[in-house]
Amino acid sequence: MLSTKPYLIRALWTWCCDAGFTPYMTVFVDEHCQIPLDYVQDGTVTLNLSPAATGQLDLGNEWITLNARFGGVPRELMFPVGAVIGIFARENGAGMEFAYEPTATPEPGEAAAAPTLTAVDQQRDAGTASAEKAATKSGRPPHLQRIK
Numbered sequence: 001m002l003s004t005k006p007y008l009i010r011a012l013w014t015w016c017c018d019a020g021f022t023p024y025m026t027v028f029v030d031e032h033c034q035i036p037l038d039y040v041q042d043g044t045v046t047l048n049l050s051p052a053a054t055g056q057l058d059l060g061n062e063w064i065t066l067n068a069r070f071g072g073v074p075r076e077l078m079f080p081v082g083a084v085i086g087i088f089a090r091e092n093g094a095g096m097e098f099a100y101e102p103t104a105t106p107e108p109g110e111a112a113a114a115p116t117l118t119a120v121d122q123q124r125d126a127g128t129a130s131a132e133k134a135a136t137k138s139g140r141p142p143h144l145q146r147i148k
Contacts, residue, residue: 003061003081005081005082005084005098005101006059006060006061006062006081008096008098009025009059009064009081009084009087010059012087012088012095012096013025013049013059013087016087016089016095017050017051019089021089021090021091021092021094022048022050022089022090022091023048023049023050023087023088023089023090024046024047024048024049024087024088024089024090024095025046025047025049025064025084025086025087026044026045026046026047026084026085026086026087026088027044027045027046027047027079027083027084027085028043028044028083028084028085028100029043029044029045029079029083030083030102030103032079032080032083032103033078033079033080033083034076034077034078034079035077035079036070036075038070039070044085047068047077048068048090049066049087053068053069054066054067054068055067055068060081061081062080062081063078063079063080063081064077064078064079064080064081064084065077065078080101080103081101082100082101082102082103083100083101083103084098085097085098085099085100086098
């Protein structure tokens with residue numbers, strides 16, 4: 001069955017932008033995510049997805065890709081839709097949480113073999129490893145944390 005998750009993500013992103021809010025997305029960072037690891041805390045990262053903060057944003061059905069700046073340095077980000085654990089408006093917190101879904105689909109442009117995506121930083125910090133271990137141990141993804 002076709003997942004509703006990517007459609008809900010796109011709908012909430014559009015609603016935030018149309019309402020003049022800033023769309024924020026929280027992503028559970030795993031081995032399939034290409035995200036600067038310096039910005040990962042407790043296994044998650046919260047990204048500003050406003051049109052002014054991103055370039056070439058593609059909210060696809062299986063992968064989300066975009067260009068963004070971290071500390072003034074432009075980066076290309078890519079992560080599976082299953083890694084998204086929330087999208088919300090920064091101004092009022094309205095949005096939706098999702099369950100973490102481990103990736104089982106190949107990366108864009110890759111054959112059906114097991115995908116592996118190199119992270120921006122090859123060194124995994126202890127916080128990311130312990131959060132992944134805790135999520136695997138409990139069977140639950142980390143919770144969405146609102147940031148003001």
